[in-house]
Amino acid sequence: MTVPQRFDTHDIFNQSPPFENVDLFATDRALQDAVATNGAGAEAAALSEFGRRWGSAAMFDAARLANENTPKLKTFDTKGFRRDVVEFHPAYHQLMAESMRDGMHASTWNPDGTRAKPPSEVARAARYFMEAQVENGHQCPITMTRACVGALAAEPALLARLIEKITSRRYDPRFIPWWEKDGITLGMGMTEKQGGTDVRANTTTASPSADGYAITGHKWFMSAPMCDAFLVLAQAPGGLTCFLMPRFRSDGSVNGLRLQRLKDKLGNRSNASSEVEFVEAFAWRVGEEGRGVRTIIEMVQLTRVDCIIGSAGMMRMALAQAVHHTRYRTVFQRKLADQPMMRHLTADMALEMEAVTALMLRLCRSFDLAASDAREAARARLLTPAVKYFVCKSAPPFIYEAMECLGGNGYVEELPLARLYREAPVNAIWEGSGNVMCLDVLRALSREGEAARAVLADLVGTCADLGGARETAAFIGRTLIAADGEAKARAAVEKLALLAAAAALTESAPAVAHAFARTRLATARGGSYGTADLAAAEVATLLDRALPA
Numbered sequence: 252m253t254v255p256q257r258f259d260t261h262d263i264f265n266q267s268p269p270f271e272n273v274d275l276f277a278t279d280r281a282l283q284d285a286v287a288t289n290g291a292g293a294e295a296a297a298l299s300e301f302g303r304r305w306g307s308a309a310m311f312d313a314a315r316l317a318n319e320n321t322p323k324l325k326t327f328d329t330k331g332f333r334r335d336v337v338e339f340h341p342a343y344h345q346l347m348a349e350s351m352r353d354g355m356h357a358s359t360w361n362p363d364g365t366r367a368k369p370p371s372e373v374a375r376a377a378r379y380f381m382e383a384q385v386e387n388g389h390q391c392p393i394t395m396t397r398a399c400v401g402a403l404a405a406e407p408a409l410l411a412r413l414i415e416k417i418t419s420r421r422y423d424p425r426f427i428p429w430w431e432k433d434g435i436t437l438g439m440g441m442t443e444k445q446g447g448t449d450v451r452a453n454t455t456t457a458s459p460s461a462d463g464y465a466i467t468g469h470k471w472f473m474s475a476p477m478c479d480a481f482l483v484l485a486q487a488p489g490g491l492t493c494f495l496m497p498r499f500r501s502d503g504s505v506n507g508l509r510l511q512r513l514k515d516k517l518g519n520r521s522n523a524s525s526e527v528e529f530v531e532a533f534a535w536r537v538g539e540e541g542r543g544v545r546t547i548i549e550m551v552q553l554t555r556v557d558c559i560i561g562s563a564g565m566m567r568m569a570l571a572q573a574v575h576h577t578r579y580r581t582v583f584q585r586k587l588a589d590q591p592m593m594r595h596l597t598a599d600m601a602l603e604m605e606a607v608t609a610l611m612l613r614l615c616r617s618f619d620l621a622a623s624d625a626r627e628a629a630r631a632r633l634l635t636p637a638v639k640y641f642v643c644k645s646a647p648p649f650i651y652e653a654m655e656c657l658g659g660n661g662y663v664e665e666l667p668l669a670r671l672y673r674e675a676p677v678n679a680i681w682e683g684s685g686n687v688m689c690l691d692v693l694r695a696l697s698r699e700g701e702a703a704r705a706v707l708a709d710l711v712g713t714c715a716d717l718g719g720a721r722e723t724a725a726f727i728g729r730t731l732i733a734a735d736g737e738a739k740a741r742a743a744v745e746k747l748a749l750l751a752a753a754a755a756l757t758e759s760a761p762a763v764a765h766a767f768a769r770t771r772l773a774t775a776r777g778g779s780y781g782t783a784d785l786a787a788a789e790v791a792t793l794l795d796r797a798l799p800a
């Protein structure tokens with residue numbers, strides 16, 4: 252607020268202006284450096300255009316509206332016939348349309364469903380990261396649509412029928428058969444009442460029918476139920492199998508999906524998550540019978556990457572809000588941004604954000620290169636669960652600390668921090684919860700031990716100049732192969748992510764890599780932000796990079 256405003260009783264001053272109408276790319280030095288280092292520097296101008304559009308006041312407002320006006324399940328029509336549709340606020344549709352126009356669901360695929368060439372993963376991740384700073388709920392169907400293609404590759408003929416609709420940049424929310432639509436979205440249902448992690452315990456059954464399978468049973472969580480088709484797991488005669496279940500049967504009638512109710516969730520409120528029953532619902536088989544987990548894991552690996560990027564995006568918005576506010580707010584006759592303890596706190600958070608940004612885009616580069624480089628494929632395999640564990644767990648305490656930087660303003664709903672805070676835990680819970688990610692790192696080590704050890708050696712080699720790297724790698728190796736490795740896996744997996752972050756920083760942000768290694772590898776950071784031992788020059792560099800003055 253540059254112009255003081257007069258109320259009957261007081262003037263308004265000493266409030267920060269809204270953080271909106273900003274270029275989310277140009278104001279983020281860590282993002283720009285990581286994009287350039289990981290091969291997408293040529294996209295800088297386009298990313299800036301994207302950053303301005305998503306950073307506009309109108310987009311922040313659409314995000315607010317989509318979350319304040321939550322989706323409603325319309326189970327029946329006025330005469331008692333089933334409808335099984337969910338109604339959304341126009342702001343949700345607007346966000347979906349923007350996202351799909353930007354290709355967030357499709358830009359990593361070629362028109363034939365094969366992987367687009369590098370740096371498509373890095374470029375998409377940079378965009379998804381900026382979107383996540385604005386609105387997260389609508390990203391759920393966007394993520395699932397792009398990831399489903401990974402699993403559908405197991406059924407080339409089916410993929411060939413659908414791919415044009417999947418990769419269409421047009422959002423079409425109409426509840427009509429998929430072949431009549433301008434573009435379609437895909438979701439997935441694995442979790443049942445008796446288990447989400449242990450999907451082999453699924454009780455839903457699949458019986459072969461004339462043109463596919465008839466699926467009977469339920470899913471306890473099935474998000475974005477207005478998607479046009481869902482990857483689901485069910486027990487076929489040959490064992491647990493992956494299927495694609497459309498909302499409409501091939502004759503144009505509504506398929507047997509009965510939406511029971513919507514979840515009343517802590518956050519993620521713009522997105523609908525349903526409980527659903529399948530009543531002899533028609534589905535196509537995807538992959539061989541009995542190979543359901545193997546097939547759907549191709550999708551899950553991609554959704555895990557989006558959990559990482561999504562959490563990173565939320566952290567970035569929280570940091571930007573905090574740094575921005577402290578530059579305007581005066582307490583005890585001095586700007587908060589000039590108070591030593593506040594500077595140290597926000598710099599420590601900025602250091603964490605530098606690491607998360609570098610780590611996320613370095614991982615996406617591995618996805619870009621995996622098809623042609625076995626070492627990068629091994630890196631993606633080992634580090635995806637470790638990075639998901641670390642980044643998704645980092646988001647809630649990070650956002651909380653940012654909220655506190657804004658004092659009472661941080662806690663109220665007009666600013667996005669309260670929403671971000673409620674949203675943040677979900678990325679750690681779904682797509683493989685924390686412990687499950689650690690078990691997945693152990694699995695990679697036991698099944699592909701040689702390749703995993705080579706990844707660890709690469710990380711140490713990249714960090715050769717950084718204090719604490721060798722000791723960290725030795726701890727990881729020792730702990731994960733010990734007899735009680737499973738019990739202690741969290742400590743080792745966290746350190747694996749920190750080591751990978753230090754390695755990523757040496758490549759994209761060498762100016763801050765030493766500070767990161769010194770405060771996160773060589774010594775342990777304290778229980779809250781602001782406790783890392785940073786020199787004044789490091790604090791200045793970090794705050795400068797975090798947000799241009």
Ligand SMILES: Cc1cc2nc3c(=O)[nH]c(=O)nc-3n(C[C@H](O)[C@H](O)[C@H](O)COP(=O)(O)OP(=O)(O)OC[C@H]3O[C@@H](n4cnc5c(N)ncnc54)[C@H](O)[C@@H]3O)c2cc1C
Pocket residue numbers: 438439440441442445446447448449472473474475516519524677680681682683684685686687690
């Ligand atoms: C908002 C929201 C939307 C969702 N949308 C979908 C969706 O669209 N489709 C879908 O299929 N699912 C969805 N889910 C479900 C989600 O994927 C599951 O909740 C998740 O996989 C965990 O499964 P669970 O709830 O059955 O917990 P459980 O499997 O019972 O796990 C409980 C806890 O035990 C831990 N644990 C499990 N095994 C071990 C072990 N061996 N050692 C140590 N700890 C272990 C887990 O890490 C977890 O912390 C959604 C969930 C939420 C919250």
